Amino acid sequence: xxxxxxxxxxxxxxxxxxxxxxxxxxxxxxxxxxxxxxxxxxxxxxxxxxxxxxxxxxxxxxxxxxxxxxxxxxxxxxxxxxxxxxxxxxxxxxxxxxxxxxxxxxxxxxxxxxxxxxxxxxxxxxxxxxxxxxxxxxxxxxxxxxxxxxxxxxxxxxxxxxxxxxxxxxxxxxxxxx
Numbered sequence: 001x002x003x004x005x006x007x008x009x010x011x012x013x014x015x016x017x018x019x020x021x022x023x024x025x026x027x028x029x030x031x032x033x034x035x036x037x038x039x040x041x042x043x044x045x046x047x048x049x050x051x052x053x054x055x056x057x058x059x060x061x062x063x064x065x066x067x068x069x070x071x072x073x074x075x076x077x078x079x080x081x082x083x084x085x086x087x088x089x090x091x092x093x094x095x096x097x098x099x100x101x102x103x104x105x106x107x108x109x110x111x112x113x114x115x116x117x118x119x120x121x122x123x124x125x126x127x128x129x130x131x132x133x134x135x136x137x138x139x140x141x142x143x144x145x146x147x148x149x150x151x152x153x154x155x156x157x158x159x160x161x162x163x164x165x166x167x168x169x170x171x172x173x174x175x176x177x178x
């Protein structure tokens with residue numbers, strides 16, 4: 001079976017992080033099957049965290065999504081930290097240094113606010129992936145419509161928008177380390 005495009009982008013992005021210990025996802029899995037368009041990011045990231053010996057947190061405001069994710073992950077022997085709550089609030093209060101951040105919320109304002117809440121907690125070598133950064137509606141960069149221009153103005157950040165599947169794209173953001 002060919003690897004899902006979203007899984008491929010996430011896996012390649014994780015390879016940019018030396019020795020990741022803390023991985024965080026905002027926006028949990030919504031359907032219990034791996035499909036080309038919906039992605040299965042929670043499962044991909046939980047599997048990678050286990051393989052790498054990292055701790056994986058997934059945050060969602062919808063309890064039913066977390067229950068479904070818990071059942072799927074238990075079935076595979078995965079041990080993530082499932083957080084029921086608002087991603088912005090979690091990122092604002094989490095006392096950990098984040099090595100990998102996957103933002104897969106609902107729209108550009110929440111994505112930007114979540115990044116800003118996590119920004120000071122990102123390891124210097126951290127990678128931030130933003131899902132659904134293709135043009136749709138009035139948003140040139142989808143969920144990254146505010147974040148991508150913001151990071152583009154900062155001299156120490158690099159953003160690459162990578163096609164994943166169909167018209168979908170993921171923004172892979174990381175600091176430029178001299």
